[in-house]
Amino acid sequence: MERQEEELFHKAFRGIANDPNLNFTQKSRYLALQADDMLPYPELDVQAKGAMESGLICDMFEGHAPFKPRYVMPDYQKAIIQGSEWLELAPPEDLDEAINFLLILFHHVPSVTNIPVFIGRLDQLLSPFIDDSITDKLLHKKIRLMWQMIDRTLPDAFLHVNIGPEDSRIARTILAVDRELKQVVPNLTLRFDPSVTPDSLLQMAVENISLCNKPHIVNEVMNAAEFVTPEDPRGFGIASCYNSLPLGGGAHTLVRINLKKAAESSDGSVENFIERVLPEVSGLTYQIIRARIDYLVNQSNFYQSSFLVKEGLIEQNRFTAMFGIFGLADAVNLLLKRKPDEGYGYCEQAQDLALEIVKTLSDIVKSTELEHCWNNRALFHAQSGISLDNDVSPACRIPYGYEPGTLQHLQTVLPLHKYFTAGISDIFPIDETIEKNPLALMAICKGAFQKGLRMFTANVANNELVRVTGYMVRCSDIKKLKEEGSRLNTTAFGSEAMDNCGINSRNAQIITDDIPWSKRQ
Amino acid sequence: MSKKPEEITGSVSRIIPFSCVDGPGNRFVIFLQGCNFSCKNCHNPHTMGICDHCGDCVPGCPSGALFIDSGKVTWNQSICENCDQCIDICPRSSSPMTQLLTVAEVITQLETAVPFLTGITVSGGESTMQLKFIRALFKTIKQRSHLQHLTCLVDSNGYLPVSGWEKLLSVMDGAMIDLKACNNDLHLWLTGRANHRVLDSIDFLYKRQKLTEVRWLAIPEITDTSEELTAISAFLKTTAPEAPLRINAFSNSAVKGQARQWQNMSSERIPLLEAELFTTS
Numbered sequence: 001m002e003r004q005e006e007e008l009f010h011k012a013f014r015g016i017a018n019d020p021n022l023n024f025t026q027k028s029r030y031l032a033l034q035a036d037d038m039l040p041y042p043e044l045d046v047q048a049k050g051a052m053e054s055g056l057i058c059d060m061f062e063g064h065a066p067f068k069p070r071y072v073m074p075d076y077q078k079a080i081i082q083g084s085e086w087l088e089l090a091p092p093e094d095l096d097e098a099i100n101f102l103l104i105l106f107h108h109v110p111s112v113t114n115i116p117v118f119i120g121r122l123d124q125l126l127s128p129f130i131d132d133s134i135t136d137k138l139l140h141k142k143i144r145l146m147w148q149m150i151d152r153t154l155p156d157a158f159l160h161v162n163i164g165p166e167d168s169r170i171a172r173t174i175l176a177v178d179r180e181l182k183q184v185v186p187n188l189t190l191r192f193d194p195s196v197t198p199d200s201l202l203q204m205a206v207e208n209i210s211l212c213n214k215p216h217i218v219n220e221v222m223n224a225a226e227f228v229t230p231e232d233p234r235g236f237g238i239a240s241c242y243n244s245l246p247l248g249g250g251a252h253t254l255v256r257i258n259l260k261k262a263a264e265s266s267d268g269s270v271e272n273f274i275e276r277v278l279p280e281v282s283g284l285t286y287q288i289i290r291a292r293i294d295y296l297v298n299q300s301n302f303y304q305s306s307f308l309v310k311e312g313l314i315e316q317n318r319f320t321a322m323f324g325i326f327g328l329a330d331a332v333n334l335l336l337k338r339k340p341d342e343g344y345g346y347c348e349q350a351q352d353l354a355l356e357i358v359k360t361l362s363d364i365v366k367s368t369e370l371e372h373c374w375n376n377r378a379l380f381h382a383q384s385g386i387s388l389d390n391d392v393s394p395a396c397r398i399p400y401g402y403e404p405g406t407l408q409h410l411q412t413v414l415p416l417h418k419y420f421t422a423g424i425s426d427i428f429p430i431d432e433t434i435e436k437n438p439l440a441l442m443a444i445c446k447g448a449f450q451k452g453l454r455m456f457t458a459n460v461a462n463n464e465l466v467r468v469t470g471y472m473v474r475c476s477d478i479k480k481l482k483e484e485g486s487r488l489n490t491t492a493f494g495s496e497a498m499d500n501c502g503i504n505s506r507n508a509q510i511i512t513d514d515i516p517w518s519k520r521q
Numbered sequence: 522m523s524k525k526p527e528e529i530t531g532s533v534s535r536i537i538p539f540s541c542v543d544g545p546g547n548r549f550v551i552f553l554q555g556c557n558f559s560c561k562n563c564h565n566p567h568t569m570g571i572c573d574h575c576g577d578c579v580p581g582c583p584s585g586a587l588f589i590d591s592g593k594v595t596w597n598q599s600i601c602e603n604c605d606q607c608i609d610i611c612p613r614s615s616s617p618m619t620q621l622l623t624v625a626e627v628i629t630q631l632e633t634a635v636p637f638l639t640g641i642t643v644s645g646g647e648s649t650m651q652l653k654f655i656r657a658l659f660k661t662i663k664q665r666s667h668l669q670h671l672t673c674l675v676d677s678n679g680y681l682p683v684s685g686w687e688k689l690l691s692v693m694d695g696a697m698i699d700l701k702a703c704n705n706d707l708h709l710w711l712t713g714r715a716n717h718r719v720l721d722s723i724d725f726l727y728k729r730q731k732l733t734e735v736r737w738l739a740i741p742e743i744t745d746t747s748e749e750l751t752a753i754s755a756f757l758k759t760t761a762p763e764a765p766l767r768i769n770a771f772s773n774s775a776v777k778g779q780a781r782q783w784q785n786m787s788s789e790r791i792p793l794l795e796a797e798l799f800t801t802s
Contacts, residue, residue, distance in 0.1 A: 407538045407634055433542055439639060440541035440548075447637035 021485030036063040042291035056261045067300040068110040074313040075248040076120035086307035095129040115156035118239035123170040151185040157471035157490040158240040161186040165193035165220045188215035189238040210435040217456040219449045241470025242425040249318025253292045256324030256383040259331035320374040324383035329393040345398040362419040379422035384469040387496035401505035417454040429506040527625040531654035538634040546639025556647040558712040567608040568646040570615035578607035640672030649681040659692035679719035695733030703752035727761035740771040741784040
């Protein structure tokens with residue numbers, strides 16, 4: 001190593017080791033990430049390397065030596081039935097044992113953050129252990145303690161719990177505890193199926209949204225249609241920031257294309273962008289995905305050694321790769337030479353182009369074979385941004401601050417949702433007056449699902465708990481972060497995102513559209 | 522020959538496809554132009570008057586969306602910037618952006634929003650001044666299979682005589698009535714009209730199970746006096762004991778004239794007023 005280079009590394013390591021606001025686990029993790037990044041990247045050609053350096057393609061800083069999958073979605077149901085030989089735990093026999101078993105298991109589930117991004121469909125996992133001997137009060141206490149344990153020992157807002165679509169005492173208790181504690185962790189999704197989920201459960205979820213911006217609501221029917229077959233009934237889970245992934249598997253990696261940069265690299269014409277740029281940049285994205293999967297599958301020994309594989313909680317062939325995009329709005333506005341308030345979200349021409357871009361990429365993803373992946377394919381994903389994204393819009397979202405009225409917002413994004421099997425989310429910013437009228441939000445949510453919205457997320461203005469890309473931060477934590485650090489690993493991302501991504505300028509709607517859709521040009 | 526319901530026109534000030542503040546659930550709201558009250562505290566003063574095409578607003582329009590065509594003020598919606606300067610200029614508390622729309626045209630606008638809606642609300646202005654239009658609109662909605670699940674509500678000052686409500690009953694799911702004041706002199710001073718008909722409307726609608734809610738605007742030192750609170754409480758207790766009462770807090774930000782000088786109602790005081798109203802009743 002050159003002396004100069006060595007000094008640079010030392011400086012970076014020393015900076016982490018001596019940081020006054022990081023705790024010891026955060027320091028260990030950052031040091032490990034630095035070390036990982038000192039290794040050479042899996043082999044890529046000059047063009048792919050260039051695309052990553054320029055930011056045209058981004059590997060989400062997953063590291064140079066992928067030794068664990070990005071997202072792991074264990075089959076916890078299987079674990080709870082068979083116990084774990086590796087963890088030396090017999091199958092749980094009552095509720096306390098079941099909660100204890102799961103809390104232990106969670107600590108052994110890897111992810112890109114080292115903290116699990118999916119801790120299961122908790123209502124289904126725990127309901128068999130509930131009987132009349134457990135009073136509502138006792139159940140509330142047990143879930144409350146579990147929630148505190150999760151938040152304090154797995155301090156990462158990407159960690160996700162799923163409940164629904166069935167109603168249950170556990171699901172209702174989880175919602176009650178979640179609105180009471182208003183914690184960042186766990187993130188929460190209600191899976192909604194109009195033929196199964198009672199309105200009263202949806203209403204409870206919507207009331208929670210007006211209090212703490214959780215849960216996120218997912219269209220069960222639409223997702224199940226893509227993940228569940230008679231031969232493969234295990235289905236899917238929702239993890240991290242709105243990723244739908246096969247249960248008992250996950251995602252090896254997520255690589256995303258910056259469509260704004262892609263549009264900048266075109267000759268400025270729609271034709272050139274669709275016919276030349278998109279296939280080229282997709283090719284490079286696949287090259288990066290393949291290199292990362294090859295390392296993980298063939299060199300890192302993860303799938304050969306993990307007890308999760310040995311005990312059948314995950315299977316390598318149930319892992320996919322996520323082919324992500326972001327900056328769709330910017331690309332569309334750039335190609336049409338329109339300002340944000342007259343482009344994507346505001347005119348039919350922009351809507352048509354957005355759809356054409358998404359269809360083109362979706363066709364590429366559907367037709368490109370990918371070894372070591374579920375069904376030999378990647379899954380298409382609208383990536384909801386990271387904290388360093390400056391001046392580029394997340395996923396297919398309308399740029400923050402330019403969100404039109406809720407109806408127009410819905411009509412813009414609705415036609416795109418069906419293409420993103422691995423998840424897409426649009427945050428509907430909603431004025432706090434909704435608290436007095438939860439039925440309004442329920443009506444919108446149900447209507448949107450019926451029209452093909454995959455996921456519904458509302459961010460109610462003036463809540464302490466705010467949605468960043470998909471995960472939550474507490475406003476008070478961000479204020480404290482710069483002086484005293486945070487026990488939650490994700491606060492730092494949230495703070496950066498507030499600085500860089502214009503989250504504070506979201507345009508809250510009193511669910512009243514001032515400009516009728518009929519006025520579209 | 523009389524017109525078909527779809528051909529009946531209404532003078533529409535504005536349409537909002539989604540609203541969560543005009544009745545239960547998510548509602549499509551049609552604001553009708555013109556009012557028979559002239560409330561000092563009106564929050565939509567531009568919906569009071571009917572345009573007489575004086576043209577005063579035309580030169581002030583920064584985007585050139587207003588012009589005179591055959592002696593009539595005409596609005597070009599597609600270039601309007603929604604700055605609302607014309608509304609501020611108008612000497613008749615009207616708006617050049619008012620449109621004459623048929624029931625069929627309103628239904629066309631409604632169609633895109635239908636999957637996300639709980640119902641529709643006609644508001645104003647005073648919507649019941651266009652009774653024929655409302656009745657035709659509601660009737661059309663109730664007749665179409667893909668629309669009939671929408672609840673049809675009227676937002677009103679209650680000045681419509683009982684004979685008018687009778688004509689709406691078969692197609693209207695409910696009405697939300699503003700009770701401005703119980704003391705008749707106060708009501709007269711505040712709105713320019715006596716309150717007998719309003720009290721009658723509340724009584725009539727309640728008996729027919731069509732009173733969705735009563736709304737009362739709390740204005741500091743004007744409507745929130747202890748005499749008023751006692752009177753409102755007593756009236757509702759005897760006339761509409763089970764009807765939901767919604768208390769709204771006065772804000773001077775959207776009003777005109779002397780009401781701009783009135784104090785804002787603080788949000789802390791609302792629960793106290795609520796307690797006072799409900800305990801006395």
